[in-house]
Amino acid sequence: MERTKTGIPGLDELVNGGIPKGSNVLLSGGAGTGKTIFATQYLYNGALQFGEPGVFVTLEGNVRDIAWNMESFQWDIKSLQDQGMFTIYKLGMEFMKDSAMVEDRIDEQLKEIEKEVEEINAKRLVIDSTTVFGAYLEPSLLRTTLFKFCDKLKTFGCTTLLTAETPISKTSFSAFGVEEFVVDGVIALYFSPPNRSMFLRKMRGTPHDSNPHPLAITNQGIVINPRDSIMWDAIK
């Protein structure tokens, strides 16, 4: 099986060497658990270590903030952008108050994302974050829309990370309880001050580790310790 290595220290060995290529993987966690850093690091490593171009689609932040965040880790994204290895795309949902229009708008945006992917022949894609859809869609429409959205993403030929904000809970992986069923994998991030941790809730098509492990955000980005595990009860 072909796999996509995240290059995030400690992670790939927990999934038998990497995420099955072409998967949609949900990166879930509460506020400030490191979802955006993880996702950008995945793309940065992909470009730099594995020669795979990546597209970062932001639904909430502005493009400048994403770049600024990455530069705080000394990740030189400017030259990656210049080499056509990395793009940040802002997906605009702001004016979508009318539910009836949202589906059309999402279809349009999917076409834009596909264009971005094709333009640099991207192999990695990030959608940050899916929780924003909930602000525009009724629960029943949200479910079918997310299904369609994830389905369509799969046709782009990328290994995709989608982030989702969770309420403070160990057993919920998205705000609306939809995304975790639609995707192939779930990586959950936790922050119970002062301790950060992560665990693999699911990963279709591969054996994987199932213990929570310590995670640190260092000046080099996220580092996971695959040898130590954390007591489930220590996660709040």
Ligand SMILES: Nc1ncnc2c1ncn2[C@@H]1O[C@H](COP(=O)(O)OP(=O)(O)OP(=O)(O)O)[C@@H](O)[C@H]1O
């Ligand atoms: N350069 C850095 N060095 C160390 N830690 C950092 C650095 N930059 C950010 N952090 C830590 O990472 C946290 C934010 O991570 P990130 O933005 O990835 O979280 P998130 O899960 O995407 O949050 P949100 O829910 O707000 O989108 C900060 O709150 C801070 O604790």
Ligand SMILES: [Mg+2]
């Ligand atoms: Mg974020």
